Amino acid sequence: xxxxxxxxxxxxxxxxxxxxxxxxxxxxxxxxxxxxxxxxxxxxxxxxxxxxxxxxxxxxxxxxxxxxxx
Numbered sequence: 001x002x003x004x005x006x007x008x009x010x011x012x013x014x015x016x017x018x019x020x021x022x023x024x025x026x027x028x029x030x031x032x033x034x035x036x037x038x039x040x041x042x043x044x045x046x047x048x049x050x051x052x053x054x055x056x057x058x059x060x061x062x063x064x065x066x067x068x069x070x
Contacts, residue, residue, distance in 0.1 A: 015049040019059065022046060026062065035066030 010021055022042060026035075035043070040063055047059035064070075 015046060016052075016055070019046045019050065019055060023062075026066070033066075034069035035063075040066055 010018060013021065026039075043059050043063045043066065047056050047063065050056050050059065
């Protein structure tokens with residue numbers, strides 16, 4: 001399976017499952033690293049799309065940490 005195929009599969013997931021995939025990906029990265037603009041946009045899209053306030057707060061915290069590299 002190619003990266004493009006994986007991305008298309010992820011794009012078809014419900015928002016909650018997309019957030020889980022993204023969280024797993026982010027956890028696999030080293031700590032104290034800044035996120036790329038594409039990663040920040042993906043997190044922002046997830047935050048906007050969620051109906052769960054706790055999930056929105058978690059995503060917002062991850063966006064801020066990823067922006068500042070914390």
